[in-house]
Amino acid sequence: MAEFDRLSEGIAWIDLSFVERDRTPRWAIEVGIRCHLAGMSLREVSKHLERFGVDRSHVAIHNWVHKADLQPISTVSADQLAVDEKMIRLHGQQFWLYGAVDPYTNEILHVSLYPTTTKQTTRWFLTDLHQRYRLNDVEFLVDDADYLGPVLAEDGYRFRVIRHGNRNAIERVFWEIERRTSSFANSFSNVALETAQNWLEAFAVYHNSRQT
Known part of the structure; x- marks a missing residue:
């Protein structure tokens, strides 16, 4: 699991409360979302997850990003x-x-x-x-x-x-x-x-x- 831990590092900002079934491990969903937002295409993410035995389509990965409903929340620190x-x-x-x-x-x-x-x-x-x-x-x-x-x-x-x-x-x-x-x-x-x-x-x- 060392590789999984490395890939999941620093992604506490992803809320997985939308996950209702255990078909896909949560760590894989987190890694998939992060890799796509970091610069990989949906198909590249799909192939990347295959390395770890997770077979999910690029459409499924797109749906993860959509369902996560990530929205910027910050504070204005400047004038x-x-x-x-x-x-x-x-x-x-x-x-x-x-x-x-x-x-x-x-x-x-x-x-x-x-x-x-x-x-x-x-x-x-x-x-x-x-x-x-x-x-x-x-x-x-x-x-x-x-x-x-x-x-x-x-x-x-x-x-x-x-x-x-x-x-x-x-x-x-x-x-x-x-x-x-x-x-x-x-x-x-x-x-x-x-x-x-x-x-x-x-x-x-x-x-x-x-x-x-």
Whole structure:
């Protein structure tokens, strides 16, 4: 079990309360979720688990990630947050990714995916972010995105337009998300908004676990 212990190290952030049957060992589910979020495709994870006598399909592994319902939970430790919006492609379809990152800890506080970008979708994202973290005294760091600045101004938030410095934290996170989504097309075979959103939140939890 030494190899299993090594693979399972540091994954207390995975809640397996969704497991109702003992068909698959819990350690295998934990390892499968972690390996996928760490960079392996679903099929690569399936083959990896075969080495340990666990025969599960890539669809089963996808379902583990989905059912785990991982969502980023953090605390705002800084007086600034880097926020951005970016178009990404999933199987050729365009979606708009919104994200907020603590520039001091590099933790992802919130990610949301929308089929379009408008003032309304921007306001939905900011409202949800504020409700989660109560950001009355936080300054938002933004670039010249179409809607973030105008909506922040209209709704009375403090913000500063900046291209470098602390705002680079969100750029690095977006770069990694874009790289991963372009590499793992089989994670979004149906291009369902809920499926992609669920994966993004799970990735955020994994990302944050690496920052501590």
